Amino acid sequence: MKLKERVVIAVMTGLVLLTVVLVLDVETRLTSDDRPHTPAHARVQYAFRQRHLQKTSNGSREASLAAAASAQLNAANDDPAHPPAGAGEALLGVGATSGREAPKSTPTVPPDPYDDLIKVVMKVETLSKKTRRRRKHWNPTLGELLGLDLRENATLWDTFHLGISRDELYGSEDPTVNRLLQQVATMPITHITQKEGGTQLKLIIEFIDGGHALFKPMRFPREQQTLKNHFYFTDFERHNAEIAAFHLDRMLGFRRAVPIVGRNVNITQELYALAQGDLLKTFFISPDNNLCFHGKCSYYCDTAHAICGNPDMLEGSFAIFLPGKEAAPRKVWRHPWRRSYHKRRKAQWEVDDDYCDLVKEVHPYNEGRRLLDIMDMSVLDFLMGNMDRHHYETFKMFGNNSAPLHLDHGRGFGKPFHDEVSILAPVYQCCLIRHSTLASLLRYHTGPHRLSEAMRSSLSVDPVNPVLWEPHLTALDRRLNIILQVIRECVEKAQDPLHVIVNDFH
Numbered sequence: 001m002k003l004k005e006r007v008v009i010a011v012m013t014g015l016v017l018l019t020v021v022l023v024l025d026v027e028t029r030l031t032s033d034d035r036p037h038t039p040a041h042a043r044v045q046y047a048f049r050q051r052h053l054q055k056t057s058n059g060s061r062e063a064s065l066a067a068a069a070s071a072q073l074n075a076a077n078d079d080p081a082h083p084p085a086g087a088g089e090a091l092l093g094v095g096a097t098s099g100r101e102a103p104k105s106t107p108t109v110p111p112d113p114y115d116d117l118i119k120v121v122m123k124v125e126t127l128s129k130k131t132r133r134r135r136k137h138w139n140p141t142l143g144e145l146l147g148l149d150l151r152e153n154a155t156l157w158d159t160f161h162l163g164i165s166r167d168e169l170y171g172s173e174d175p176t177v178n179r180l181l182q183q184v185a186t187m188p189i190t191h192i193t194q195k196e197g198g199t200q201l202k203l204i205i206e207f208i209d210g211g212h213a214l215f216k217p218m219r220f221p222r223e224q225q226t227l228k229n230h231f232y233f234t235d236f237e238r239h240n241a242e243i244a245a246f247h248l249d250r251m252l253g254f255r256r257a258v259p260i261v262g263r264n265v266n267i268t269q270e271l272y273a274l275a276q277g278d279l280l281k282t283f284f285i286s287p288d289n290n291l292c293f294h295g296k297c298s299y300y301c302d303t304a305h306a307i308c309g310n311p312d313m314l315e316g317s318f319a320i321f322l323p324g325k326e327a328a329p330r331k332v333w334r335h336p337w338r339r340s341y342h343k344r345r346k347a348q349w350e351v352d353d354d355y356c357d358l359v360k361e362v363h364p365y366n367e368g369r370r371l372l373d374i375m376d377m378s379v380l381d382f383l384m385g386n387m388d389r390h391h392y393e394t395f396k397m398f399g400n401n402s403a404p405l406h407l408d409h410g411r412g413f414g415k416p417f418h419d420e421v422s423i424l425a426p427v428y429q430c431c432l433i434r435h436s437t438l439a440s441l442l443r444y445h446t447g448p449h450r451l452s453e454a455m456r457s458s459l460s461v462d463p464v465n466p467v468l469w470e471p472h473l474t475a476l477d478r479r480l481n482i483i484l485q486v487i488r489e490c491v492e493k494a495q496d497p498l499h500v501i502v503n504d505f506h
């Protein structure tokens with residue numbers, strides 16, 4: 001081959017190779033862009049938003065902050081193989097007020113000790129010690145207000161009911177609750193009726209000693225997550241979420257959730273044998289030879305959504321009944337950060353940056369403890385992913401400065417790989433938290449027992465343990481970190497940190 005031919009062949013081969021390299025490069029750029037590949041459902045969601053939501057959403061900063069945060073946090077979250085490590089750090093980057101870079105978290109980086117927040121908590125404590133009035137804090141019990149003393153042979157039910165105080169449902173050291181829960185888990189059942197009202201099936205259980213509990217049956221295995229296309233208001237209730245919420249509420253020091261315990265019941269002997277009327281008519285044997293029933297209610301009370309035993313054993317949650325409404329009437333309040341409960345509409349707080357300013361003007365949030373209680377509820381709900389806090393109740397007898405009850409947590413613990421940051425809206429819109437709540441969050445963050453471990457250990461005494469699927473426990477630690485990040489952002493932009501972290505001396 002002549003030199004000239006060789007040169008021509010070499011040049012042509014070079015050109016071919018160059019073309020191949022260029023084509024490959026373009027391909028790689030197209031497929032391995034820095035942005036995550038948009039999944040089909042995200043595109044559908046986007047197109048849908050364009051069509052239906054843009055009209056109402058006019059660029060609320062907090063709403064978009066939360067949306068961006070939640071999008072960022074959840075980009076990889078739905079995939080159990082990619083848990084959202086360092087989710088809290090990601091939140092930092094989206095704060096319009098913080099121009100900082102989001103710190104990259106790797107498993108080797110020790111957790112942020114939040115020394116800045118600990119310092120503020122300590123300052124609040126020192127100040128409150130100095131200024132605390134000597135007067136005894138007024139915290140009456142129902143027993144005191146009703147003028148009822150416990151007889152010597154009082155049942156645990158009476159002891160629990162009459163011991164409910166303005167500040168809490170039970171005392172931190174009171175052994176009554178644990179004893180009562182042990183009884184509820186084993187005591188013979190003598191009577192059952194379906195609870196009127198509410199959306200999903202619940203039974204009122206009467207025990208041999210005359211006590212009552214509210215029973216919510218298990219519908220799914222623990223691992224079942226909220227269906228992707230279900231809204232919070234169509235989500236099925238989870239009995240184990242009710243149990244777990246009671247433990248979480250107690251661990252955070254609120255003691256505003258009704259005590260709840262798990263129990264296995266024999267449908268044949270403990271439900272079917274005692275059912276009457278309309279409820280009785282809904283029992284049947286499934287094609288798989290299991291005993292089932294569905295009751296009557298406005299959601300999911302039909303043959304297709306029946307509750308079935310295995311073949312007749314069924315797990316459920318038993319909530320200790322509150323005192324009757326005749327003896328201790330309750331007031332129902334609409335939650336200011338209630339969601340719209342409409343598939344295309346948004347609530348005002350979702351589109352109004354200054355929504356908290358409005359709330360602060362309105363009774364009972366304009367004075368006393370109530371706004372701080374709403375912050376506590378938001379913390380509790382965010383940790384368990386509960387978006388269904390539409391109303392809350394208080395005992396009328398204690399007046400407006402009493403603790404709200406934490407009821408109805410059946411829709412918590414549904415999405416362990418998703419952190420719904422908008423549940424924290426009360427906290428990031430008001431930039432407010434009770435110092436005692438922050439102190440307990442910091443304690444669970446810095447250890448020695450992280451929130452997930454403390455929760456695992458608390459739940460281990462329940463008869464239906466393990467109450468929670470492990471990823472829900474992991475989610476608690478991750479979400480706790482997000483709350484602390486949100487508080488830090490608030491403190492950083494506040495004129496005075498003591499406007500954010502508050503001791504209400506309630």
Ligand SMILES: Nc1ncnc2c1ncn2[C@@H]1O[C@H](COP(=O)(O)OP(=O)(O)OP(=O)(O)O)[C@@H](O)[C@H]1O
Nearest residue numbers: 197198199200214258319320321322407408409410
């Ligand atoms: N332990 C309890 N003792 C007495 N009453 C209770 C108890 N738990 C709940 N209730 C009452 O029953 C009502 C319904 O309970 P819950 O909210 O748990 O059920 P639900 O089916 O989720 O109701 P809804 O669909 O209205 O949210 C509550 O609003 C409350 O007034």
Ligand SMILES: [Mn+2]
Nearest residue numbers: 199388408410
């Ligand atoms: Mn409910």
